[in-house]
Amino acid sequence: MAFPFVERNLRITPIDTFIDPPQPRARAIITHGHADHARSGHGAVLATPDTIAIMKTRYGETCAGAFQPLNFGEPLHIDDVTVTLYPAGHILGSAQVLLEHKGRRIVVTGDYKRLPDRTAQPFELVRCDLLVTEATFGLPVFQHPDPADETRRLMRSLQRHGDRSHVIGCYALGKAQRMISLIREQGCTDPIYLHGAMIRLCDLYEALGVPLGVLKPALGVAKGELAGKIIIAPPSALKDRWSRRLADPVLAMASGWMSVKQRARQSLVELPLVISDHCDWNELRQTIAECGAETIWVTHGREDALVYYCQAQGLIAEPLSIQAYEDGPEDADDAGDGE
Amino acid sequence: MKRFAELLELLALTPSRNRKIAALATYFREVPDPDRGYALAVLTGALSFKNVKPALLRDVVLEEVDPNLFAMSYDYVGDLGETIALIWPHQQSAEELPSLTTLIELFNTTPKPDLPRLIASLLTRPSIAERWALVKLATGALRIGLSARLAKTALAEMSGRPLQDIEEVWHGLSPPYAALFAWLDGTTGRPDIDHTARFHPLMLSNPIDEEKDLAKLAPEDFAAEWKWDGIRVQLILSEGRASLFSRTGDDIAGAFPDIVDNVVGEAVLDGELLVGRDRIPATFNDLQQRLNRKVATQKHLTSYPAFIRVYDMLFDGGDDIRALPWRERRQRLAAWLDRNPQSRLDLSDIIAFKDWDDLGRIRRQGADEHGHEGVMLKQITSPYVPGRPKGLWFKWKRDPNVLDAILMYAQRGHGKRSSYYSDYTFGVWKDNEIVPIGKAYFGFTDEELRRLDKWVRANTVQAFGPVREVRKELVFEVAFDSAQESKRHKSGVALRFPRISRIRWDKPAQEAATLADVRTLIAAT
Ligand SMILES: [Zn+2]
Ligand SMILES: [Zn+2]
Secondary structure: OOOOOEOOOOEEHHHOEEEOOOOOOOEEEOOOOOOOOOOOOEEEEEEOHHHHHHHHHHHOOOOEEEEEEOOOOOOEEEOOEEEEEEEOOOOOOOEEEEEEEOOEEEEEOOOOOOOOOOOOOOOOOOOOOEEEEEEOOOOOOOOOOOHHHHHHHHHHHHHHOOOOOEEEEOOOOOHHHHHHHHHHHOOOOOOEEEOHHHHHHHHHHHHOOOOOOOEEEOOOOOHHHHOOOEEEEOHHHHHOHHHHOOOOOEEEEEOHHHHOHHHHHHOOOOEEEOOOOOOOHHHHHHHHHHHOOOEEEEEEEOHHHHHHHHHHOOOEEEEOOOHHHHHOOOOOOOOOOOO | OHHHHHHHHHHHHOOOHHHHHHHHHHHHHHOOOOHHHHHHHHHOOOOOOOOOOHHHHHHHHHOOOOHHHHHHHHHHHOOHHHHHHHHOOOOOOOOOOOOHHHHHHHHHHOOHHHHHHHHHHHHHOOOHHHHHHHHHHHHOOOOOOOOHHHHHHHHHHHHOOOHHHHHHHHOOOOOOOHHHHHHHHOOOOOOOOOOOOOOOOOEOOEEOOOOOHHHHOOHHHEEEEEOOOOEEEEEEEEOOEEEEEEOOOOEOHHHOHHHHOOOOOOEEEEEEEEEOHHHOOOOHHHHHHHHHHOOOOHHHHHHOOEEEEEEEEEEEOOEEOOOOOHHHHHHHHHHHHHHOOOOOEEEOOOEOOOOHHHHHHHHHHHHHHHOOOEEEEEEOOOOOOOEOOOOOEEEEEOOOEEEEEEEEEEEEOOHHHOOOEEEEEEEEEEOOEEEEEEEEOOOOOHHHHHHHHHHHHHOEEEEEOOEEEEOOOOEEEEEEOEEEEOOOOOOOEEEEOOEEEEEEOOOOHHHOOEHHHHHHHHHHO
16 A cells, blocks of 8 residues: 555545545544534444544434544554544544554644643644644634633623623534633633533533533523623524623624634624634644654645645645535534634 | 723724723723823824835735735735734734834834834734734724714713814814813813914934945034934923924923923924933933823822933024024024023033044944943034935944843744744853843844754754754854843843844853843943
């Protein structure tokens, strides 16, 4: 088998297994539970125990024919390919996939980030010959600030506008729990109120050992009681009637896109919080430099800039245009590109 | 500037008109003059800068960022100013941006060739929100959906005065609208927009080219003075009132009551505003304390008393003497000061010298011993010509300060330098330890950069992401404009505009400067 032994649609040729396939496949390795990576309907799924738990919660116990859990760092031999999962730091259970075959190493990062996050297993750098990296924020204008600083801006706004509820738009899986955890790190022990779409996954995180403090459903709580309180809701709820029934809310959104003012304005966001679960430009460059790969495949986002950058560094680089990612799959809770 | 950046962000993102008005009113109520007046001017588009333009900012960024990556980013973000603010690859949060007023003054008074360096240094300091505000200010792209009408409505809300009255007074007033705000605050009556005291444009000097110019000039045709490190001002004394203008014609009287309340006579004078007890000039940093404040507190008035070192006279009483030769104007000025004894004005000394070599020596000595910025040369027959006429006035600046520092950390550069370690943190000895005193990222030829990059890779002790800690063995000669005390740096000192002038491959690290040396330079600069 010639190198690389992975095809551009992320099929691992020698074992006929796909990574994060957008269509149902007989065998799939799933990097993490976001809808653009984890689909229902595969025959057999290999993933971390946390990712399997997330998939079952979102899509039901029978969303795949069979599940095989694989812990981080435990090599699994399938024919002459060795599969090892390493933490990607993106959300709970998110993994990078290391594939070894005839002495060559390929890493598929899935979505990843390198900033600390108490709700995800911290990213580990894996050396390899070929790196398949995401590039959601693959432009040099994306330089994510310290999430603690961003959270402090939220806390200041709460102090200043004690009479207004603060609704934070967050994707239900990962971002919501991280946002809650960041708020707890600021020493806030008040109840945090949840939009209905958030409850199941917050419960799951707690069950998987991620403490989130006192959480209450926002449904049925009197307007007055929510003044000066934090409410976590899906981004789509910011625009609809749901938020309008609150008393003069401050609309916030936690997302890497919020660094661009125009995007914040389009989302009607008054308090943009630049908190991302993806690498920024500098983390991407750092990873590319440190992993030692001479070939870089770029997917999932702004491929062109990162490919250009890699080529300027003397690396072999090319974009992978995987259909499902480009379309930006819409999920019931706005999974989008996982932000 | 932080406060102004917050206001801008709120104005950009708050959809509610009422909330915008309330935020503006709060800002105008709480922020002192002249910052609030300048904020009003920039928000309503009443201010623009002659030399600071979007193209300049773009050029500064393209020095640091690959042009293709910049183009892709601009394409995505869609707004030039925002692209610049987001893409700027350097961040050093140690220093905050100066006040809005100081920034405007810097944009207006910094000579064109120095602007790129100024912009780069300003961009490197703040958080992204402040950087955005800075870029918006510099590119004049501040009309973020804010009409002058909205601003006037906010002034009406702030003061309780009718909108119509404000609109009437508005015309005929110019930034930073000190008289308007004084009236709105209720401290003075409605401003008299019929100013008798008008600002007269200043006469400026040209930098001297030692090789070319000096040979052609006869020393006996020129008078020399020290170049004072303050801000250039025009003091107008007319009908018992004193007005004080910056070089760009901005009224700064409100910030210097200690001057305008303590001057007597009738004249229009040109001089340097300085601070210091007993009229001994303190550092520019001390002056900055006053410039930053704008409404001077009692503490500032006592700690940093201001005075003007006068060097020229435009009007003697009611006589316009600008057409007279410098020599005669100077005599009239000296006589006027004799007739009108002053506590806040004194006369700038004339330096006696034999020839250019002699003056060169005096200039260096003045720089080393007293931290003088250089000397001014004025043709003794020159009339007072507004603008920058050729051949009449020259500035002969001192060489920059230098010190030998030790390379501590190297960081990958950006743009066309991204494959090299091209950002350097350097330090000096403190007992047996080396403490960092600054960071610089320019000043090498590509050849030197490659050699240095190789040295960094071969001498790395430890790597943290894009940063490498290196063996403390390589000495840089670092040039800088001045050294200052700084509570924000661990070493307690900071350099203004540091750049690496030479790599001292030959020099052992043991012979590099000590913190005590730097402190001596602070005393001198
Ligand atoms: Zn994704
Ligand atoms: Zn994801």
